[in-house]
Amino acid sequence: MKVVFIGDIVGNVGRETVKRLLPWLKDRYQPHIVIANGENAAGGRGINAAITRELFEAGVHGITMGNHTWDNREIFEFIDDEPRMIRPANLPPGTPGRGYTVVKAGNKELAIVNLIGRTFLPPSDCPFRKADEILSELRKQHKCILVDFHAEATSEKIAMGWYLDGRASLVLGTHTHVQTNDDRILPEGTAYVTDAGMTGPRDGVLGMERENVIRKFITGMPTRFQVAETKWHLNGVFVDIDEATGRANRVQTIRVDEDSWIPA
Structure with missing residues (x-):
């Protein structure tokens, strides 16, 4: 099974980039399933129903989220009814939505899991224990499993990779x-x-207008961040999975920007 994962979509520039490049990505990588992180898709904070439909109509099969899941209050109106969208599974019990799901496309099935880190992020339940709990269930019926670990610290992410080696x-x-x-x-x-x-936006600071971010670093004063309107770039990951074993045959990062992309 071939899977493309699209890194955090930021604002309108990110959404338009996905719509522009998905046909090219599908031609180049021939993915059976496309997953994207959408927690910044609405103006850099959260997501709404219209944008969710927009991404699915563009060809995305599943959406993961993160610490900005609840920034757009409209999500409370539809997250429980949208089985193709997941939020971090290790949020407290009773939180709306689901932390994992199975995405289907044609005759292919991919289980996807969303977790959030605890280092430099708001309090949450242990992602490692939650991963144990979820994977013990998923692996009874599914071999192909993708885990999006939404975390700040590289050490926490690397630890999770080693912790789940052979299970995802x-x-x-x-x-x-x-x-x-x-x-x-x-x-x-x-x-x-x-x-x-x-x-x-490629030329902002993590997708935001760079002038305001720089001003905040210099002055320390509260500053309103806005999604930058610059040239675009797309980052993501391609993986080829052995469906019989669930082991990866190949993994490759994807990096394309407006200056280097040559339309088909």
Whole structure:
């Protein structure tokens, strides 16, 4: 099974980039399933129903979230009824939505799991114990499993990769918006990347207008961040999974920007 994961989609620039590049990605990588992190898709904070439909209509099969899941209150109106969207599974019991699901496309099935880290992020339940709980159930029926670990600290993400080696097909990090150059297959067959990167404005600061971010660093004063309107880039991950074993055959980071992309 071939899977493409699109790194954190930021604002309108990110959404338009996904719509522009998905046909190219599908031609180049021939993915059976496309997953994207959408927690910044609505103006850099959260997601709404219209944008969710927009991403699915563009060809995304499943959406993961993160610490900005609840920034747009409209999500409370539809997250319980949208089985293709997941939020971090280790949020407290009773939280709306679901932390994992099975995405289907044609005759292919991919289980996807969303977790959030605890280092430098708001309090949550232990992601490692929650991963144990979820994977013990999923692995009874599914071999192909993708885990999006939305976390700040690289050490926490690397630890999760090793912890899940042999139990997930792909463990990748999101949240920092900066793609890491450490894609590899771990000894027990799990593909791993510390951070998939972001999709959206290339020349901002993590997708935001750089002038305001710089001003905040210099002055320390509260500053309103706005999604930048610059040239785009798309970051993501491609993985080829052996459906018989769930082990990764190949993993590769994807990095394309407006200056280097050549339309088909």
